Each structure stands twice: as C-alpha cells, then as structure tokens.
Amino acid sequence: MAEKILQIRNLTTGFLTDQGVAKATDRVSMDLEKGQTLCVVGESGSGKSVTALSVMRLIDFAGGVIIDGQMLFNGEDLVRKSQNDMLRIRGNMITMIFQDPISALNPVFTVGEQIAETLRIHKRMGKKEAWLQSVDMLYRVGIPDPEMRAKQYPYEMSGGMCQRVVIAMALACNPELLIADEPTTALDVTVQAQILDLLKQLKQEFGMSMLLITHDMGVAAEVADRIAVMYAGAVVEEGTVQEIFEQPRHPYTIGLLQSIPGLHSKRGGELYTIKGAIPPISRIPSGCRFHPRCPHVMDICRKEEPPLKSSLSGHIAACWLDETGGMDKGRNEPNLQDVHERLTADRVEANRS
C-alpha cells in the first residue's frame, strides 16, 4: 500500500449566512499519496479553496468553521491541532501558494530579503546563510541572474517572475506538502505552461506531494495523478487522471470535459458550457446537488442524494445513473458511452494535430 500523506475524511465546513450556517463543503473526502499530485477541479464556488484553506487551518481566519471530519496529515489529525501547532506546521511542513503572486509578496522588501526572512524564522538560519540560501532558491526556480534579482523589489518583476519567487519562498523550508490554489490562473498562457512545468520539476526535486486546485481541466490533465471533481461543496467524482478523462462517470465531470477549449472547438463547433449556474451555499438543491443542471435528470435525482460508489480500482462517483445501469433508456440524449467515445476520439485527434 502506498503511503498517504493527506487523508481528508468527511470534511464539513460552514459559513454563517443570513439563513444560519451554510455548508461550504459537505462530507468531502480525498486522499493524496506521498510524492503524487492530487488536483481538485470544479467551477467557481464549488468549495475548492475552502477545502485547501481548511487543510491549512486558515479557514478559521476567513470566517468559516470546520463542523466535522478529519484531515490526517501523516496520520495526525490537523482538525485537532491548536493554532500554535499549526504555526509550526504551516511554512515548515505544509505551504500554500495562491493565484495572485503580487499580493503574496511584501512590496517594501526585496524578494531576497523575503525568502531569507522565511528561512530565518522557520529554519533559524543566520543572516548570511539565509541570504545565500535565498539566492540559491531563486536559481532553483529558474530565475536568471539570481544574485541581482534577489536585490529587486516585487514591482520590478513580471507576474511570472513573481510567481517563481512565491514558489521559491514556499519551497525554501522544504515542505512535504505544497498546496497550490490556481497558481497559474492570473498568468499569460505561455507563462502558465512554464510555471506548471516548474512545479512538476520541483515536486520531483524536492520530493514533495502536491494538492493543486484548478478550474481548468487542461491544467489537471497536465499535472494530476488523481483528480477530485467538486460540485457545490461536495466531491462528485474521484479517480486517476486516466479514469477521469477516459471513463468519466458523473455528468458534471463530462460537462467539464466537454467545456475544455480546444477539445471540441477544433471541430469548428461552439465551445460547450454546462447550462445554468452553481448554486450559492445557502441554496443547495435537494437530492443530487447537480440535478437542476443535469441533462440526464431522473425522478430519484430530485429526491435522494446518490451515494458515492467506488469501483474496484478506487474510481469513485455519486450518480444515480451508475445505479440504474446507464442513461440510454428511451432517451435521445447521448449516453455516457457515446460521450466517452467522443471525448476519446477528440483527444486522439487533438494529440495528432
């Protein structure tokens, strides 16, 4: 059995709203194996960031609460840690990077000083040693002329360079787990690809595990070992990157896959979007939370929540169609199998061109 670095079990979190406490995540479970990358995907508002902030125990400071569940990090439950303990864990063992690198950096210190400061706090290094290490970190994240760059301020650098600095700062203390929340969303497309490559490379070099949050299935395809698909606060499907892309079981996952730019637009058609919008956490639908937007909705979907069912390989999905044996009973919509075939054909085509 592969070792698990992170096991999230039935994580339920909430925020206080006008209607009382609303659940931002509802019994969310996901596992991350040592040395692997788990991508959490889903539209805006699906609870990806809340899940990440919960692991960091920063959700408390964002006005939220952990209502129930466990988050085992190397077997120890982070839910039970004091904020004092978390101060040691954050920055040392688990670090997090965000979408906007500029706001993650302090404008009044040089980037070298900021990385050195992290090392002095967490690794208790002396001034000189911390500075040298900081220059070395800039080198390792691919910043040319690191001695000179270390003396620059964030505003003197491009967005891509700043994100490299943020990554250098996050990795300076050699964390076991890096949580990256939309790390490339704010960057130009070409820079995005570079940063993704860098993260993949550094994950190997530093021997870390990565929890990467993205709304972009293309990004997940690039970096993920496993993918957890979240919708309106719940995991609706989870599996290996191959399972999710080649045998998706949840209509929401299929919708996300169909919305990938390039996959379908190559055929000259318009880009597909899933009809409707994700509900606010104060108005989660009854039954299957995806039912109002599902092209295959059945009676039971409106009334009862589908259970998460696991295949032998550990591919998990929550959909009543899984139970009833397909969505092709006298319907005109394409069934899952058709969609799979179309997706696979498109992928092959996209790979060829």
Ligand SMILES: Nc1ncnc2c1ncn2[C@@H]1O[C@H](COP(=O)(O)OP(=O)(O)OP(=O)(O)O)[C@@H](O)[C@H]1O
């Ligand atoms: N401080 C808060 N107070 C109230 N509700 C909140 C708060 N933070 C988040 N939420 C709600 O929790 C739900 C999940 O938010 P979250 O930020 O985790 O979504 P996300 O999947 O990360 O989306 P995005 O892709 O936009 O970052 C949303 O409905 C959001 O409105």
Ligand code: NI
């Ligand atoms: Ni988010």
